[in-house]
Amino acid sequence: MSDFFSIRSYRSTYQVRFCADFSADLKSELREGDFLVVDANIATLHANRVDPLRAAHPHWILQPAEPQKSYQGVEPLMDHLIRNGFRKNHRLVAIGGGITQDVTAFIASILYRGVGWIFVPTNLLSQADSCIGSKTSINFGAFKNQIGGFHPPVLILNDLSLLDTLPRDEIRSGMGEMMHYFLLTGRADFERVSREYDAALTDRTVLRGLIRRSLEIKKAMIERDEFDEGPRNVFNYGHSFGHALESYTDYAIPHGIAICFGMDIANHVSAALGLISEPEAAEMRVILQRNWRPTVPVVKDLDRYLDLLRKDKKNVGSDVRVILTRGLGDMFLTKIPLDGVVLETIRRCFDYYQATPAATAS
Ligand SMILES: NC(=O)c1ccc[n+]([C@@H]2O[C@H](COP(=O)([O-])OP(=O)(O)OC[C@H]3O[C@@H](n4cnc5c(N)ncnc54)[C@H](O)[C@@H]3O)[C@@H](O)[C@H]2O)c1
Ligand SMILES: [Zn+2]
Structure with missing residues (x-):
């Protein structure tokens, strides 16, 4: 081969x-x-x-x-x-x-x-x-x-x-990390992973195609920004919200699954700020949710989650630096306050996740 x-x-x-x-x-x-x-x-x-x-x-x-x-x-x-x-x-x-x-x-x-x-x-x-x-x-x-x-x-x-x-959760974790590359590049990759997701779980040839595509997306960026000096920061899409969730649950949720929730939160915050429409955020939720299920993050203490989010990137003042989106393939670094409509959106996301039964982490 x-x-x-x-x-x-x-x-x-x-x-x-x-x-x-x-x-x-x-x-x-x-x-x-x-x-x-x-x-x-x-x-x-x-x-x-x-x-x-x-x-x-x-x-x-x-x-x-x-x-x-x-x-x-x-x-x-x-x-x-x-x-x-x-x-x-x-x-x-x-x-x-x-x-x-x-x-x-x-x-x-x-x-x-x-x-x-x-x-x-x-x-x-x-x-x-x-x-x-x-x-x-x-x-x-x-x-x-x-x-x-x-x-x-x-x-x-x-x-x-x-x-x-490899345990099933670790497969979903890897799939979650790959999804973050596919949402970053745009509609063609998004539709491909939506179409091939189920087959990839059982068919190694399909999975190899997706692995190769993820690596190609990452390769294009690291060849441009090997030392992580700027452009590569879009790879943090889903990661600030996701890292805070990993910390909150004491790493009970595997990394790639946590960032699926992180991407979903970033998308809904983007919608709340008028950067994308609600249907666009909902469209991306379909594939993310397919992968995060059956994991349910139970965040009862939202203030503690927000504190962890503030700590994640050593933010100065009350704003946090996160990657938001203007649509598939258009992610960018920005600063947002953790209050008002943003806070309400994060709360609504966790309510949504918790509405699903069978909690696995609190
Ligand atoms: N250098 C980088 O670019 C980079 C990027 C991402 C993460 N990391 C680091 O990687 C670490 C997390 O990596 P990880 O999740 O791979 O952790 P890990 O190396 O601990 O692997 C996770 C678990 O999976 C098991 N495992 C691995 N392959 C297996 C297989 N084929 N079958 C059964 N079990 C298998 C391991 O024994 C281990 O128990 C963190 O410390 C993180 O900071 C580094
Ligand atoms: Zn990651």
Whole structure:
């Protein structure tokens, strides 16, 4: 299978390759001394393909927990690498989701002033979004993703068969992240995901088409704004409202599902401010709701939610910076006050979500 495309970056051009079996591709790619960093769940769930690689290469099994993304968390692995013969010409190979990615990329960016790394993303969110974009972040105490830089991998191997073991919620989370790209580009992509959504959940060929399209949308932007200096901020569409919901529910709602609610809130606030019509917001709600169901966010303390929203982007004064929309494909950064019609709209959105039975998070 030779389905691939390339991304231009400040370090080098790197390739995203769709493959049928990542272990076969790695076997031919890897050189002596290359070092595997493997998500502990993947090492177990996909032992048949990971074990032969582990037999041939030095490796580290990583527990995919957020505290790993810290100075203290990366230290034992760095210590191991430095003491056990890992050299500047060797590469790190991350096999896992976003946590394994960030830990590996962060170390690769600073060890010996930078070494190469290869990424095998194993969940839908990392296959369709985070695998490209160069960002390498760890947390600093309670401050998420505050330390890091831009250090792209040299190769990404996207193997959709890994998704067979992914829980359904994580699939919906990845689909939510993809939807945010499709709404950002306009009607053609919106209609495509609306049409192909059901099939994508069961048919890997359809899903691969949507993953590829998401990555193409992101590629176009990161090649223009690799260091996130302006234009790329439209990718925060749905994210401010969504992050506040993730924090409010103590991360009980997966990221990509939280941003589906976030996009819906952004759309309805846009309608309340006269930027789009109510039917336009309702039209987008159809596909977002298909994906967020059966999750129901229960926000009883709206003031606490609003406080989290104010904190999200270190807003100054009472206005918050969010991405709103003038319609499909036309999202833009603006500042809004959290009172009056905006406040009322956010309240009405949560009332709407909670009108659905079977709450999953409060
Ligand atoms: N660098 C970036 O550009 C970027 C972008 C987005 C998010 N992130 C970071 O990524 C982290 C979240 O990533 P995540 O949600 O992928 O978390 P994660 O790496 O913890 O993965 C989530 C869970 O899914 C499991 N998993 C992964 N693949 C699986 C599979 N195929 N089958 C079964 N289980 C599987 C993992 O073991 C883990 O338990 C956050 O720290 C976030 O800040 C980074
Ligand atoms: Zn996101």
